[in-house]
Amino acid sequence: MMGGDVRMLTKVPLYLAPMSGVTDLPFRLLARECGADFTITEFTSSAAISRDVADSWVRLESDDREKPFIPQIFGGVKDEMVETVQLLQGKADIIDLNFGCPATKVTRTCAGAALMGMPDDLVEMAEACVNASEVPISAKLRLGTGKGANNVVEICQRLEGVGVTQLCVHGRTLKQGYSGEANWQEIAEVVRGVSIPVIANGDIINAKNAAQCLEITGAAGLMIGRGAIGRPMIFNQIKQDLDWVESPPPWQKDISSNIWDCAEQIERDFLVRSWAWDRYIELCKETVGFQAKWLMRHAVSFTKGLPGAREARKAMMSDRSPEALAASVHKYLQNEYKSLLK
Secondary structure, three states, rough: OOOOOOOOOOOOOEEOOOOOOOOHHHHHHHHHHHOOOEEEEEEEEHHHHHHOOOOHHHOOOOOOOOOEEEEEEEEHHHHHHHHHHHHOOOOOOEEEEEOOOHHHHHHOOOOOOHHHHHHHHHHHHHHHHHHHHOOEEEEEEOOOOOOOOOOOHHHHHHHHHHHOOOOEOOOOOOOOOOOOOOOHHHHHHHHHHOOOOEEEEEOOHHHHHHHHHHHHHHEEEEEEEEHOOOOOOHHHHHHHHOOOOOOOOHHHHOOOHHHHHHOOOOHHHHHHHHHHHHHHHHHHHOOOOOOOOHHHHHHHHHOOOOOOOOHHHHHOOOOHHHHHHHHHHHHHHHHHHHOOOO
């Protein structure tokens, strides 16, 4: 547990950030089981959805266990964004607009965080989406483009004015990408500048800085992105450390208390990651089946930083089928854990 002053923090919801190649449906369901209160799909191109590209619709698969269902869309053409919003009616519970992605493949189409440099176009697009939707519209933004003064407060105020119901702000600019530190003070300015909920995002990787971010920003919730890659258990771990939850984490229900209580930290890391990997595979089977590109990405992230993982991954990636890859990761986690007991 952490210090008493930290545990006095008011409980707020934790969000799994939308991340391309990471937040597929099985991973989102796993994050929910591990304590995430809200999950958001991979960001999906409005151009691809409006043109009925099958691969993009796979990103928008959902499940009754994922409520509310929040797809995130991006695009640089207002009409395509509006059409996608219309296509998602009856499927989505909330639709999130991406004005924060710094990836060049997105910004070069005048989408994502590039729209922070075109505030009139951004607000006009958001207003058109709000008017086309029967479900709430939220938006994710950055502090600005990094050229000139940051404009996130002004844009957020305008978004509130056209009917956007919730905002999420990543504490970096487009120019920064993911370098440097997130500026939580500027997120606090947004919180003070609007009356709708603001979710804080950026550099939240444990309970300590989750508490610090909340204290500085006064945000209505916290969004965790890179800190959850390969570590969906982070949501429960933060809640446990902040005394926001009393029940044991789901993995401890499946691991013998005798084994858990006697385990060293490195042994617990293997036990938890092994549980999470096996549960991810079960959720794949229950929902969309094995998707090779998803499995390969998660195989790397679920084993990253563990002893012997680098050599093991070389062997894993030689497996010719998704089923063989899934089995290889399971075998590595189990065998390495057993070797620690010798």
